[in-house]
Each structure stands twice: as C-alpha cells, then as structure tokens.
Amino acid sequence: MQVSLRDIRKSFGAIEVVKGLDLDVGDGEFLVLLGPSGCGKTTALRMIAGLETASAGRIYLGDQDVTDVLPKYRDIAMVFQSYALYPHMTVEDNIGYPLYLRKVDKEERARAIREVAGKVDLLDYLDRYPRQLSGGQRQRVALARAMIRRPSLFLMDEPLSNLDAKLRGHMRTELKHLQNELGVTTIYVTHDQIEAMTLAHRVAIMKAGELQQLAPPREIYNDPANLFVAGFIGSPPMNFIEGKIAGGSFRAEGAALSCPGFSDHGKVVAGVRAEDLRVVEAGAGEFKGTTYAIELTGNETLVTCQVGESLVIVKMDKDYDEKIGTAVGIALANEQIFFFDAGSGTRLRPNNT
Known part of the structure; x- marks a missing residue:
C-alpha cells in the first residue's frame, strides 16, 4: 500500500x-x-x-x-x-x-x-x-x-x-x-x-x-x-570545527586546508567523519592538536584530539596507542569533508556544483 x-x-x-x-x-x-x-x-x-x-x-x-x-x-x-x-x-x-x-x-x-x-x-x-x-x-x-x-x-x-x-x-x-x-x-x-x-x-x-x-x-x-x-547521523558523530573560508582555504585554530571552488564565507562549520581522518606525526596533516582520550572499542581505537577549542575524534586501528597529551597531526584520509553556514546550518557547496 x-x-x-x-x-x-x-x-x-x-x-x-x-x-x-x-x-x-x-x-x-x-x-x-x-x-x-x-x-x-x-x-x-x-x-x-x-x-x-x-x-x-x-x-x-x-x-x-x-x-x-x-x-x-x-x-x-x-x-x-x-x-x-x-x-x-x-x-x-x-x-x-x-x-x-x-x-x-x-x-x-x-x-x-x-x-x-x-x-x-x-x-x-x-x-x-x-x-x-x-x-x-x-x-x-x-x-x-x-x-x-x-x-x-x-x-x-x-x-x-x-x-x-x-x-x-x-x-x-x-x-x-x-x-x-x-x-x-x-x-x-x-x-x-x-x-x-x-x-x-x-x-x-x-x-x-x-x-x-x-x-x-x-x-x-x-x-x-x-x-x-x-x-544526527553517524556513530561517533561527525566532527565539527568552526572557522572561515577565505581565498579557497578553510582556516580555524589548529586547522588549515584547501577548499577550492568555495566562495569566501565568514562563519563556517567544517564537518568530517572519524573514519575519514588519520592521526599522523606532529607537524604533518591538515590539523594539529594533542591527544585528549584513547578508547579501545574492540576492532578499532577512537582517538579524541584537542584541536583548538574543538574535540576531534579519529578512528584508528585496534593496535594504535599513545599517551594522552601527546602532540599529533591529523590528516584527511580522503576528500570527504563538508562545509555549513554557521548560522543557518545550510550546506555550502562549491560554485561549480
């Protein structure tokens, strides 16, 4: 019916x-x-x-x-x-x-x-x-x-x-x-x-x-x-970092990444899922931060990092281990990152789409 x-x-x-x-x-x-x-x-x-x-x-x-x-x-x-x-x-x-x-x-x-x-x-x-x-x-x-x-x-x-x-x-x-x-x-x-x-x-x-x-x-x-x-969808929830887009780049405290095709925008929320990130050595990657918590869930490890004022969760393999408070970098594993207007929550898309 x-x-x-x-x-x-x-x-x-x-x-x-x-x-x-x-x-x-x-x-x-x-x-x-x-x-x-x-x-x-x-x-x-x-x-x-x-x-x-x-x-x-x-x-x-x-x-x-x-x-x-x-x-x-x-x-x-x-x-x-x-x-x-x-x-x-x-x-x-x-x-x-x-x-x-x-x-x-x-x-x-x-x-x-x-x-x-x-x-x-x-x-x-x-x-x-x-x-x-x-x-x-x-x-x-x-x-x-x-x-x-x-x-x-x-x-x-x-x-x-x-x-x-x-x-x-x-x-x-x-x-x-x-x-x-x-x-x-x-x-x-x-x-x-x-x-x-x-x-x-x-x-x-x-x-x-x-x-x-x-x-x-x-x-x-x-x-x-x-x-x-x-x-609302995803476990753990999507990571959100507040910043701005200027000159084809997203910038926030502890974060800098290229986003070609996006218009300048003063208040932006960048969203990226835990499985689309990797913890790398300090100084590498698009984000810099320190380890805040390490949680072994069985088949994977959830690594929570302090990036500026934001907490960012990264999914790593089950053997990953690190001391809390260690300086690390976080790299994008692929290009799956989203941008939203911080006020309305509207999804922002590149100008050519």
Missing part, C-alpha cells in the same frame, strides 16, 4: 508540532521517521493511524483519502513501545485476538497463530502469559499479533526502545527479514540512528516538526543536506 501525506499539520493549542509535512511512502517500502524527542515523528505516525486528527492537510492510503476515517477502517496494524499485551491472556490468545474479534473459525485461527508464531520463534511459548516472558519475547508477541491481521500497512512506534543493546541488535535483524518476507509497507518511528540506518529503505529525518532530508541511509550519511542531519 502506498501512503501519501499532503501538507499535514498538527497543533496542540498554540503549539504546532507538525509543520506542513509532505511525504510519499512506496508500496512495500520500509520507511523510518527519525529525529530527536519532540520533533513530531510519533504525532505524524499517530495521524496516519487515525489516533490523532490532523489540524490541516490530507492523508491517503493508496487512492483513498482517510484523513477523517476511523482507525478501524484503515487496514493498519500498529506496534507500540509498551507492547500493550493483555496480561490475563496466554501468548496464543494475545496473538490470535484480532482474528477472534473477526469471528474467524477456531481451527483456522489456530493454524494462523502457529504459522505467525513460527515466524517470530514463539512456538514453544504459546501457553505462557506475558509476565513469564522476557522483554524481547513480549515484543515478538506484539509483532505477531500485528502480523496475523495481514494488514496493508504496519506502523511501529519505537518498538525496540525497551530492550537491551544485544536484544535490540537481534530484533533489528528479525524485523528487517520479516518485513522483506512479508512485503508489507512499514513506517517505523525511532530516535535511534543505528535502527534507522540498518532497517530503512529510506529515512525521513525530522526536526521541530519539519522534514530535513528524505533519502536512503547511505545517501544521508554520505551527502547530508544540512548541519543538523550531518550531526
């Missing part, structure tokens, strides 16, 4: 939390709404579900305008952060409840329950109650209950946020596999950029109720539209 939002707005009193959102989601697409708390992503999802009424604009599911249609007529299934399971029902009854409400034959219902339980690895837990399950198992029950309806659209509101890190990683894999297998259009809300990057066909990044960028994860990572997007 295709989903289209046309100039959707939502206000609570005098506060406008969604500001003219235009969005098209393709049939079978996994789209992630990503942004910090309060950016309007969950409100947008709830308007698609019909749980909130849009203050303005239109919502289309396929060719049908559902802006004023009740949730039960929208053919959607929603998975909530809180699981929302019935504590007095077994796993089997929780999963099958949507079919029970539809008065589906008992034998047919049992077959459907076992089929969907097998997809989420719950066949051995059908006679248990939610209190006897782990957080990950409860979340799988909630997913199975949504899946059994065979909806045209899945809506998921931060379904993994209550799980520990290891289980979140496992559930991300399961979710991506299931969505690909089922082929159901899915809109997923999260504030976790790792979830967005690993799950989505496309990511819609929101800030203060407005869409900042809509693109596949790789494009957003490699070609951020503005300073907010650049800083």
